[in-house]
Amino acid sequence: MVNLLNLTGHNKEETKLPRFECTKCGACCRDEFLIVTVTGSDIVRITAVLGLSPNEMLKALDFYVVSDGESIPVGLERFPSVATEGGLSFISLKKMENSECVFLKDHLCMIHPVRPVVCRSFPFVFDESDGQRTWGLSAKNEICPGLTTGPQVSEIEIAELADSILPEIQIYREFAKEWNDNQISPTALNLLKTIISDTRFYS
Template identity: 25%
Template structure:
């Protein structure tokens, strides 16, 4: 069995109650500071979003305005040159001209909010936590706390009381994210084929195959 498949089995066997215990031990309450939605040290915000999550955000926007793929996601910059050309293996939520998540909103008093909160990607639902499994992503730097399989990343909301119900909801989303990330990695590996892009082109390889930045299939 390949390493990713072994890790996927481990993710599927994660116990939500045990994850919730760890989250309670660390403690967390969102303060709506917006730090996880903003650029950091002049680096644009790079939250991973999967193809189906892009479509979920597109659908959630229907009541306001029609959004195309590039309104929601952009090629993850890692692996691309300074002009954005090359091949990469992930999508990132779209960023605005300041580098912040394009869906981030801030009130006059500095309180942050997500304009697509009900359809936000799993990585946003679970921040600042991750699970210690190979093949899963570790958002925004090194862990600053951990309990069991759960790692906590820098966030001013850490250490605050959290209800058991909220801890279990967060734990369920954390398990779902770990499974989804590993499934995506395996599907990307299986779907990958060299794209041989023309000079200056950008190709994103995801679980559905090679795509252009607008989400359309890249020609073989």
């Protein structure tokens, strides 16, 4: 039985499953405020497909450091932070000066077959706590025209998407805890090397 609650809905209208069909407009790849977080598995797939060294992959990433007492920006809170020389950081794909994702070229995603889980599931986001899975939307239709296009998404589609996303985030969460507990002088480069050599990210 499909049993996913809505993360954000406060009334009946908001908890209804939306219509959605991606129009391939690319707005989510150019939005200034959408942060493209990555898991360890995302990093492994991208480096493998593009043949990147850890140093080269590092150049395609941003590290968001959230200081003590600072609130975590919306969208990052479902991902673990990892220890780097700058402090606990959330890893995401680099944004260029014009806010475009580093992998967007001529309006096309250069890494489409291995795009990160957040791109594959956008605009849906998922969480899991005490065995209860929840879903929500990370954008409204002013950003994502797909939300006013196509048929209503079914509960089964939402559940399948959650199945394809949440285990990967959980593996990354377990990795992040081990990494954070065992580092004396962590660096982002060593972090990437460790991720790329960790077999858990190859399943």
